[in-house]
Amino acid sequence: MAPDIRGNLRSVLWGAMTATPITLMSLASCVSYAQLIKPSPLSPGYFAAASFFSAGFSSLITNRMSHCPFLVTAPDMTFTLFIQSGQESVMRATAHLPEDVQIATAFVALHVGAVLLGLVFCVLGKLRAGAALNYLPYPVIAGFLAMIGAAVVKGAINIMRLPSGAYDSVGMAIAAGIACVVLGLKQKGVPTNMSSPVLIAGSLGAFWTWVCASGLSLGELQSQGWLLPPSDHASSPLDMFKLDWSAVDYGKILPSVDALALVLVASINRALTVSAIESSVSDESYSVDDEMSFVGFATVVGGALGGVAMNPTSAMTTLCKEGATGDALTGRFTVAIASSLHLLLWASAFPLTSFLPRFLLAGLLMVMGGGMLVDWAYLVTRKLQRTGVVVIYAMLFVSIYTDMTHGIALGIFLALCFMNVQFSKLEVLKYHVSGMHFRSGGSYTDAQRGILRKYGDMTQIVGLTGFLSEGGAISLTKYLNEVVRSSDDLETLVIDCAACQGVNDSACFHFGKLKLMCGKGSVRLVFCNLNPYDEEKLRSWKLESESCKIVGHLTEALESAEQDALVQGHAPCAPIGVQSEDGxxxxxxxxxxxxxxxxxxxxxxxxxxxxxxxxxxxxxxxxxxxxxxxxxxxxxxxxxxxxxxxxxxxxxxxxxxxxxxxxxxxxxxxxxxxxxxxxxxxxxxxxxxxxxxxxxxxAFAPVVSAGLHQQLVQADQLSALYTLSKGGGWRGVTFDASTSGMVNSTALEDMGPRLRRSYTERIPQEQTGAAKTEVQHHSDGHLSPQYDVAAVLDFNRFTSPNDYHSDGHLSPQYEVAAVLDFNRFTSPKDNDSNVHFAGRMRSQSVDDVLLAGNGGPGVVESLPNLVLNSYSVSQSSKRRPTDQRQRTLSELFSDLEEV
CATH class of the missing domain: 2.60.120.10 (Jelly Rolls)
Incomplete structure (x- = not known):
């Protein structure tokens, strides 16, 4: 037992040492925030006493219910502003009523507001919506916190207002000096929770030393504005629980609309604080929503008894963990001792507000509010875009000159507007190629390939990416309308939705307009690779008709378009013959x-x-x-x-x-x-x-040759599909030689990424294919069109010589990531390479080949290590029977020699 006792005593000792600065900071915050709750029928002294009790009691029960053993609660600026707004509405509503009615109504309204706030937190946690508050736009959250900081600084300035209405310039200068010192030390790496207690103790010591030396009394200090005036109400600690219930006007105890708007800010602040404590202070991971529920229930209990809702504070929680050296038991003792000190001060009815100078309270408020302004109105702008900075400062100035409710409404409105504009600029175009350069994978005769090359522009394929909403759909349909108007030979427009994340009703409406446009131009519109939900949505909008089809796969759409082109070129595919009798x-x-x-x-x-x-x-x-x-x-x-x-x-x-x-x-x-x-x-x-x-x-050689040719064709098709997949996003759109003229389309300026410096300064990649093609640039090295091009797909294999310069370079004057060239296997001459190879093999006597294997310069000796594998890399455990062992070419030709 002795080691356990010594360990507990050590925990208590360290807890007491850590609880001292935490208590000093919390008490100063209670007194400072109490001065902000004006106007109200209740005095600042009452709010200070209620805050002492609420801080002590709420910290105790919240720490016991929380997953984090170091959790500390303290007065919060957002909660204080909510209380102030509720008390101000009660003051306005009961201004014509007797004083006892005003006090009783304000008392009940204070507790109802705290309970309501805690219930909101509980509900958000139960609905798993606490983390969802983090999905608000970051500039709006920053604007909320900046507004809170500005409100705190305004409250600090109001504290320095003398009874005569003038401001104490000397006290204001001292308060500003305190704030500057603390914030300056914070920029140098000294935490506020470390510098503030020292500054508080030093300021109090210096002030009362000067008072003793000057011989001024408390009355003189209060009349000169150094101290706050005495409280107008009883100072007995139990008086805060006494109430004449018959004097309460229950119709005026609910918070006003302005106060309810601040519930959103308080909820965001609570969610952010709980999430920050979970990620940075707690040793074990836990659910933020569960923590919201537990801490919300503690807020309900603490608010019902004390009336002032408290919020977990990450700064004091971090200080508690550091002082407890990460020990959970020491952390619990620290919170218990700090709570006991709060309750002891409340029970003693010591008039703390009568001994704290105004400049110290104002300085503490300036430290808190100024720190929030520096963090959320200055430093944060270094990493935000201009639209985010506009949102923050618009909210800030509106809240300063009107109130926070208007600032919140403005922030949400601006965020929605900017977000909608940004969504409209999202890249929704992945690739745009023609039937001349992209095929279905079908194999055709030389004559049919010539027809498909001639009529390839009759089919154009557009691949989509991202989510199609209002802005993106408008930009896309504008681009597609321009494609339809500018393409005289266009007959089939295929929309590939394989990479599309979804469409909403606005996009369906714009697709309906595109359908009418295509119908007027005798262009068939085909949608493919749709998500089942999106396919059902398009059908519900009655888009499917004779001129608009919905098919399952891109291959199906391309095959249909190719068959139409072959029919128009009078070279349709012959029907499949049946098996003949004689073979x-x-x-x-x-x-x-x-x-x-x-x-x-x-x-x-x-x-x-x-x-x-x-x-x-x-x-x-x-x-x-x-x-x-x-x-x-x-x-x-x-x-x-x-x-x-x-x-x-x-x-x-x-x-x-x-x-x-x-x-x-x-x-x-x-x-x-x-x-x-x-x-x-x-x-x-x-x-x-x-x-x-x-x-x-x-027959083995021609069969292998034909099989090899098939693999080459599949590799070509797979390479083309890979090139198309690289389009979209910051890379830009993948075009081909036929559709590259659309790169200068004005419709592209309405969507997608603009030219970025980091992108244009990249070293262009070399061509992938048979021959290297250099990418043409202007003399300054930049692209002419203001749009990014991911690649130029040249996989038709029938590219016209007019598409290239005399030196073999590609004509389009824009930067590309790759130029794919598959002329190796697809020109009419090279397409029969398997037959020529087989013919050459047949024209050479097998005996000649075998003789070459006996010492002459033949195929076998030139490829001595070529092995026909009997297993694949991915499934090496599966072997053929022993009679089907792997055979080298030498063995095969040796067997042929025996035959």
């Missing part, structure tokens, strides 16, 4: 695609079969044991790649021109995408022993 038609298609020898070998290895629409030929991430060869002209297949948790996988390739479904199985790797039959298709299914035989036949 000759399929043999000819295979021969034209892979070569006659390869076609014959493949048909000997497997027989033709027809799979119904929707059949899954291979599944992503699985280790396939067979390969499907889709017959050109007799099949319609696509590959879907699931790159994340999206419901709709990305369709990177769809073709009717033949495909090697799951070419990864040829090298023993996991399938990178799910191959699926879009319609009834004729395929060759090669697996088991047939697949092993294929690895040793001449």
């Amino acid at each position: 000759e038609a399929e043999r000819q298609e295979l021969a034209q695609w892979l070569g006659a020898d390869a076609a014959s070998e493949l048909l000997r290895l497997a027989s033709l079969s027809t799979v119904p629409a929707g059949t899954t030929l291979s599944t992503q991430d699985e280790l396939a044991d067979r390969v499907y060869i889709a017959i050109p002209g007799h099949s319609d297949v696509q590959v879907e790649v699931r790159t994340g948790t999206q419901v709709r996988p990305a369709v990177l390739l769809r073709t009717t021109l033949g495909a090697i479904c799951a070419p990864e199985s040829l090298i023993g790797s996991h399938v990178r995408g799910t191959w699926r039959a879009r319609s009834q298709s004729v395929v060759l299914s090669i697996g088991g022993d047939s697949l092993q035989k294929l690895l040793r036949r001449k």
Whole structure:
């Protein structure tokens, strides 16, 4: 027991030492704030005594109910202003009534206001709305706190008013000097809660030393204005609980509208204080809303008994934790001792206000109010935008020349206006490309690609980002209207909402206006990738019609537009042929695609079969044991790649021109995408022993070549999708060579980020693609248009030579992040590279290749380390059977030599 006793004594000793400056600060605040509650039927002496009792009792019960053992409550400026507003309304309402009625009504109104304030805190905590108060715009919160500081400074100046109506200039200078010293030390890193007690003790010592030396009496000091006049009411501590209930006018005890407006400020202050204490003082994390409820209940109890609501103070709570050295028990003892000192002073009925000079009370108020003004009206402006500074100073000046209620209303109004303006400037345009440079992933013949290149501008795709509300929707529809008017060949306008976070009713209304605009111009409007809720909203606005469609995916919209372009170009896609009886038609298609020898070998290895629409030929991430060869002209297949948790996988390739479904199985790797039959298709299914035989036949090279070409096409499509995804936000909009003229659109000036110095000074990235393309700048290195461009998408593969200078540089005069060029695999000449490669492989005798492997300069020796992997990196634990081990090219050609 002895160590426990010594530990408790140590906690009590440290608690007493820490409680002394806390009590001194709190008592000075009680007396100072009591002088601000004017006019009121109750005297400042009564409010000081009630504050002593409330501070002691409220600190005790609040600390016991709080999650933080160091929590200390004290008078708060926002609560004092709420009390002052309520008492002023009672004074006005009962001015014509007898004095005893005024006093009794003001007494009940004081307690009702405190209880009401505590109930509001409890309700906010129970509704989990305490933290929601932090979502008010930061400039408005700063304006609230600056207004409070200004009100405190005004109260300090009023304290220095003499009974004659004049101001005590000497006392005012001393009070200002005290405030300047404390605030100056604060800027040097000395906390206010450290410098204020020393200054209070030093000022009191110096003042009463001068009084003793001069021989002035209390009456003379009061008449000269050094001390406050004596209280007009009884000073017995129990008198504050005595009341003639029959004299109360119950119709005038509720707070006025002005006072209720201050409840919002008090709630914000309480929420901010509780949150600050939880994050910076408490050792354990706890719910801010639960703390609001508990502390609110303590406010109800303390306010019902004492009448003056107290608020937790982060400064004194921090001092309590530092003095207690972080020990919870010492912190509890500290608060208990400080509460006992408050209650002892209240019970003794010592007239403390009669011994505190005016300049000291005014100086303390100036310290508190001036500190808030410095923090929230000066220092905070260094990190705010101009609109935020305007909000703060507008609220501040209105509150000074009128009252805080008008300042609060003005602040909320200005914040809403500026917030709406800022929302209207948000970037909602992610990319804008044309059908010439962005495709659905479908595979077409050379003639069809030429038609799509010719009629590519008939389709334009606009990707959206962010949330579409009033301002953003107006800017977007203005831009889209300009697109429709300036594009003579436009027939389909696709709106991709995959990155859009939502739309509201105002955006739906503006989309309706866009629909009418497109209808007049014979332009079909298509929405895709809509959230189910947003899709339902658009349908409720009756947007869907013959001229306006809502489809599920972007690929679906692009495929429809491409089919329309091919029909207009008299080169529609041929219907899928059914399986022939003798297989000759399929043999000819295979021969034209892979070569006659390869076609014959493949048909000997497997027989033709027809799979119904929707059949899954291979599944992503699985280790396939067979390969499907889709017959050109007799099949319609696509590959879907699931790159994340999206419901709709990305369709990177769809073709009717033949495909090697799951070419990864040829090298023993996991399938990178799910191959699926879009319609009834004729395929060759090669697996088991047939697949092993294929690895040793001449057909292996053209099949691998075709599979490699498919991977290149998928990589192109994936790169284009990646480029589009990088648009939006601070990067700006992604355009292509066809839509880049819209970069100078006046509609873009109404939304999106302006040119930032940090952005324009970045080193432009090099081109990604076959050839490096330098980005053209003006002589000063800056962009001509006042808008950011994320990238210029040049993935059409049919870019006209007119789009480039003679030196190969891109013509548009604006900064880009990347210029993507996919001419390697998509021009009519290079598109048949797989056939040419296969032909070259077929033209060379296998014996020649094998002989080259025996010492001659051939393929095998030039690639001695090339291994056909039997497993993927992501699923290395899944192995093929031992008869399907990994094989090097040397082994394969050795087997072929044996054959």
